[in-house]
Amino acid sequence: MRLAWKEILRRRGRFLSVGITLLLINVLVLFLVSQLAGLDSGQTGAIRALDADLLTFDAGVDQSLFRSSVPVAAVQRARSVSGVSDAGAVGVLFGTGRTQVEVVPDDLFDMSVFGYEPGSPGEPANLVAGRLPRADESGVGAIDARARTDGVALGDVVYFAESDRPIEIVGFVEDSSFQLQPTLWVGLDTWEELLVAVRPERVSDDQRANLLAIDVESGADPDAVAQALDSGLTHTESVTTADAIAALPGFSEQRRTFLTIVGMTYLATAIVITLFFALITLEKSEQIGILKAIGARTRDLTASVLAQSLLLAIPAFLGAAALTLLVGAALPPELPFTVDTQAWLTVGLLTATVSVIGALLSFRRISRIDPANAIGGAGD
Amino acid sequence: MTEQVVVTRDVSKVYGSGHAATTALREASIHLHEGEFMALLGPSGSGKTTLLSIVGALLTPTSGEVTVAGEDVTRLTARARSGFRARRIGFVFQHFNLVPFLTAAENMLVAAQFASVPRHEAQARVARLLDELGLAGVRNQVPSRLSGGERQRVAIGRALMNDPDVILVDEPTANLDTKLGTAVVELLAHEIRSRHKAGIMVTHDVRMVDFTDRTVEILDGTVRC
Ligand SMILES: Nc1ncnc2c1ncn2[C@@H]1O[C@H](COP(=O)(O)OP(=O)(O)OP(=O)(O)O)[C@@H](O)[C@H]1O
Ligand SMILES: [Mg+2]
Numbered sequence: 001m002r003l004a005w006k007e008i009l010r011r012r013g014r015f016l017s018v019g020i021t022l023l024l025i026n027v028l029v030l031f032l033v034s035q036l037a038g039l040d041s042g043q044t045g046a047i048r049a050l051d052a053d054l055l056t057f058d059a060g061v062d063q064s065l066f067r068s069s070v071p072v073a074a075v076q077r078a079r080s081v082s083g084v085s086d087a088g089a090v091g092v093l094f095g096t097g098r099t100q101v102e103v104v105p106d107d108l109f110d111m112s113v114f115g116y117e118p119g120s121p122g123e124p125a126n127l128v129a130g131r132l133p134r135a136d137e138s139g140v141g142a143i144d145a146r147a148r149t150d151g152v153a154l155g156d157v158v159y160f161a162e163s164d165r166p167i168e169i170v171g172f173v174e175d176s177s178f179q180l181q182p183t184l185w186v187g188l189d190t191w192e193e194l195l196v197a198v199r200p201e202r203v204s205d206d207q208r209a210n211l212l213a214i215d216v217e218s219g220a221d222p223d224a225v226a227q228a229l230d231s232g233l234t235h236t237e238s239v240t241t242a243d244a245i246a247a248l249p250g251f252s253e254q255r256r257t258f259l260t261i262v263g264m265t266y267l268a269t270a271i272v273i274t275l276f277f278a279l280i281t282l283e284k285s286e287q288i289g290i291l292k293a294i295g296a297r298t299r300d301l302t303a304s305v306l307a308q309s310l311l312l313a314i315p316a317f318l319g320a321a322a323l324t325l326l327v328g329a330a331l332p333p334e335l336p337f338t339v340d341t342q343a344w345l346t347v348g349l350l351t352a353t354v355s356v357i358g359a360l361l362s363f364r365r366i367s368r369i370d371p372a373n374a375i376g377g378a379g380d
Numbered sequence: 381m382t383e384q385v386v387v388t389r390d391v392s393k394v395y396g397s398g399h400a401a402t403t404a405l406r407e408a409s410i411h412l413h414e415g416e417f418m419a420l421l422g423p424s425g426s427g428k429t430t431l432l433s434i435v436g437a438l439l440t441p442t443s444g445e446v447t448v449a450g451e452d453v454t455r456l457t458a459r460a461r462s463g464f465r466a467r468r469i470g471f472v473f474q475h476f477n478l479v480p481f482l483t484a485a486e487n488m489l490v491a492a493q494f495a496s497v498p499r500h501e502a503q504a505r506v507a508r509l510l511d512e513l514g515l516a517g518v519r520n521q522v523p524s525r526l527s528g529g530e531r532q533r534v535a536i537g538r539a540l541m542n543d544p545d546v547i548l549v550d551e552p553t554a555n556l557d558t559k560l561g562t563a564v565v566e567l568l569a570h571e572i573r574s575r576h577k578a579g580i581m582v583t584h585d586v587r588m589v590d591f592t593d594r595t596v597e598i599l600d601g602t603v604r605c
Contacts, residue, residue, distance in 0.1 A: 010522070295463065295465045374438075374473060
């Protein structure tokens with residue numbers, strides 16, 4: 001091990017260049033992973049904020065929030081399905097928000113409105129300031145904290161789309177954006193008022209929302225409850241919240257794209273590390289022969305290469321983590337960037353693994369070096 | 381009566397097989413006792429390095445017996461041979477062959493690492509050897525900043541590090557001028573005798589024979605005493 005460390009110290013130049021390459025690759029990967037996490041949470045926040053175990057959609061709409069339409073009366077029937085502890089209707093509208101009653105282009109921002117039954121599943125989690133609307137109130141809402149960057153403060157009034165119904169902001173909810181836009185959370189009645197104002201074509205005789213948020217009794221199997229729901233209700237498709245998120249348009253594709261890039265980057269990393277150690281092993285083969293002749297075992301020498309690979313990978317990852325945090329902190333807030341500790345740890349682990357594998361590949365080369373060549377022969 | 385440290389009996393070595401087979405050594409028998417320094421002379425290709433490598437457990441003979449420091453070397457496993465070389469044999473190579481990024485002291489220390497000598501003890505030995513070999517002033521220099529003679533003395537120090545039974549030296553003066561070469565061989569002879577080691581030195585240079593106790597000649601793989 002001492003030999004390994006001394007070599008790094010005394011051959012700083014070459015190890016530094018590979019170390020910096022590794023560090024930059026790690027910055028790239030950590031940045032990608034954090035952007036993906038930012039995109040993921042920005043797109044799915046509202047769904048996760050519903051804090052429901054299951055979501056019940058209209059059947060045959062591919063779990064599309066907007067195309068799904070479920071009668072609010074189904075909530076009562078859902079509650080009586082065995083394994084369901086509570087249910088609530090959720091309505092969704094997607095459009096623009098503004099803070100002044102007159103439409104001023106500068107004032108417009110994209111916003112979706114989620115209507116829910118206060119006190120029932122579908123009520124947003126993660127309230128960070130103020131309060132949530134109460135069941136007996138109308139014209140009040142809590143908004144995603146993201147809207148602060150659009151200039152919305154507690155006590156302000158916002159308007160949705162073409163409606164001139166003022167909604168007073170009484171609270172901020174964190175991590176509840178939908179498709180990277182802030183969500184306005186209002187009671188179902190207020191949501192219906194907005195629906196009538198801006199989407200009259202969607203209003204029907206029976207009261208309808210877009211989906212049901214379902215809480216499952218503790219200990220019950222969510223999949224079984226989903227099945228029971230769909231046989232107890234008519235024409236519905238119940239899925240877990242995680243499945244609903246995976247079915248969001250583009251969500252899985254986006255993951256796949258990012259993870260493919262990350263995978264390719266690791267392939268490149270593996271190649272860089274493998275080639276580096278193959279090269280320095282080749283370059284040192286005479287020296288390795290000498291060390292073997294004076295008693296070093298292949299195992300000692302491989303361990304030394306392994307130690308070197310970790311001495312490269314670990315500082316490179318830590319340096320990259322620090323650098324990425326700095327870059328992340330300097331990013332404008334509208335760029336999606338979320339530090340997902342678990343994903344970062346995975347990146348660190350992958351870097352270490354890839355480095356160790358790359359280093360291990362030089363084992364064969366080391367083991368084939370014949371110590372007998374060390375003696376006499378070299379000059380003749 | 382001193383002990384025989386190196387005994388080879390009818391050792392033969394054939395490299396390759398079939399058409400490509402080369403017989404490098406034919407039934408070579410040598411013996412060497414404690415404190416004895418032997419010169420191995422012979423023309424190029426006569427089998428000197430091959431014999432040295434067999435004694436040093438770097439090569440296994442095709443046939444014959446080899447006993448070094450009481451061990452039947454031919455029966456050692458590959459792993460045991462590494463340990464045997466680390467503890468029993470000190471090599472000095474023609475090309476100095478020091479680790480380029482280690483200092484003089486570290487090049488000596490590294491040998492102790494392979495023989496599992498405790499670090500503090502190894503440090504003490506290095507300090508003693510550096511003094512004895514006149515290297516104390518350059519202990520922290522890397523090989524590229526040492527003269528040829530200093531490098532070869534570091535190599536001798538490395539060979540002596542683990543207090544081996546046998547010192548094997550292959551053309552130690554090939555890369556040195558006559559004066560330096562003579563000094564190095566003189567030093568080697570002194571170290572071998574004063575420490576009661578057995579030493580074998582391969583050389584082309586007949587003048588170096590003066591420093592040894594005995595000369596063995598090889599011709600076409602056959603030893604003539
Ligand atoms: N690895 C090997 N494979 C095949 N033949 C070899 C090998 N090593 C040595 N030989 C052959 O064995 C014979 C003896 O070689 P060796 O290296 O022992 O000679 P040497 O006396 O040390 O010569 P020199 O004075 O040139 O160093 C030579 O004919 C050489 O070509
Ligand atoms: Mg030779």
